[in-house]
Amino acid sequence: MHKKTVRSGYIYRAQRRLVILGCLTILLLLLAGVAATLGSYPLGIAEVYRTILAGPGSGLDTEIIVWQYRLPRVIMAILAGAALGFAGAVMQGILRNPLASPFTLGIASAASFGASLAIVLGAGFAGSGSLIVGNAFLFTLIAAAAVYGLARYRGISPETMIMAGIAIMYLFSAMTSFLQYIGTSEDVHEVVFWMLGSLGRSTWNTVIVAGIILCLIFPAFMYMARNFNTLAAGDEAATSLGVPVEHVRITGMAGASLLTAAVICFTGTIGFIGLVAPHITRMVMGGDHRYLLPGTALMGSLLLLGADSIGRTIMAPQILPVGIMTSFLGVPFFIYLFLRRRRDYW
């Protein structure tokens, strides 16, 4: 009898997590359908699902609207939310720091600088058509490499990586500010708009690129989930439990940076999701990364798709940038969960 109670709590929580994952998935599918009904041309939710299920090239009247205009944006919201949430959860886990996110570690500010460079000076590495995207992607990776290089110099600990990340963030912010200072007002407007983040630039091409990178990194991170769990016990304990700590930390940071880069180069810097989606999920599901990672991906998608849907309708036909909406929507939700949480979860 006694024996049963010790394990039953663990087993109950594991089952509860699966139920929550199932619910989040259903919720996301529903929200995706609803989001695709929103826009200047009115569509019913049944019509949307029918058009989606009929596939592209079905010849339905609604095909072009749904498949060409609405779905890329909806799917990009799902992918971007998943990638940013995922990257945040991994960063918080490997750095054992609740404030870690693509933003606090300089990655997003590097992307902003890359985009600004393209907008203000027309300088960059990619061809002219994808100058902004190419720059944002490349500078994100440069920032990640710089954080790694600086941390490597003093030993790859959470503290050194966070200090290096913050230093890099300020450096790129200053350089972006400098470009804004010397740029024309049109340039500055475009830079600011880019930094607010938007899903309006989504096409099937951007969906495919972001989707491929997500599909490559997601299984790798899921495979490492146990190591992320044990790393929570601290570097020493994890090492003695057989976890190759530095390797996990470096791979985790590289993967999280790549995920972030793959998304924000297309969408601009969408804040908040990477920081908050992991916390919300951790409060609801606990810290086991085998559940936390997919849960955070779903939570990030829900938050971003929800925010974008509201941003598109609340002041229609004016569309509010999704970067603004994520905070408006996410902050009250986060504060509510934070205040009513019963467990000392971090």
Added chain:
Amino acid sequence: MVKVSLDNIRFSYHSDQVLKGVSFDIDDGNVLCLVGPNGSGKTTLVRCIDRILDPEGSVFLDGMDIRDMHRSTIAKNIGYVPQAGTRIAAASVFEVVMMGRTPHMGWSTSEEDIDWTEKAIHFLGIEQLADREYNELSGGQQQKVLIARAVAQNPKVLLLDEPTNSLDIRHQLEALSIIHHLSRETGITIIMAVHDLTLAARYADQLMMLKKGQLVAFGTPDELITTERIKDVYGVESKIFRDTDAGLIVTPLKPVSEITA
């Protein structure tokens, strides 16, 4: 029973040499306590034996250099209980104890891993804590959870870094008697750094005394603890009593003046 051999272990933090060539062999599943003043290298030595730190010299397990072992193989053989104090985010006690299974388990949790976790929780008598959040526990409770984690790991050698640090007297006694009991039950070799000489004398089968990174004495508590040696190693005048219940009691009196030390 595994044989642990250290061959001329040396370790430096930057230019400061903390361990200056420590060698010993132990091949009995006993409780061995490392004692010595602050900065004598106890904690560093414990970390070197588990290769959390990478020392010069070699550590052998049954004649095999652990430098040639994979990290997870070392983890199957050597357990390490750090001092409590590190927070573990969003993890229940059950999950923290289950981390001990990391070197044994795959991606999914097997029945065997759950059995071991449960067994370790029973061994420490912390059933009522199993579903609590680790971060909410007191220092003494956390220390027990960390010992349970090492029990679940099922190692052949268990290292502990001052497991009684920051515990009250009741928890000190509980922790040490559990560790002693574990050694008697399972026959694993226990090596722990301990500050308190009286506690070390009571629970250790053998003591090892370190001074400035060198092993100065090795033997049973009765052989090893003398007022002369305490004066030499700690620089303290002391009195030693023998009590039928408490065993050997060391009472420090006053520091030896600088000139004679």
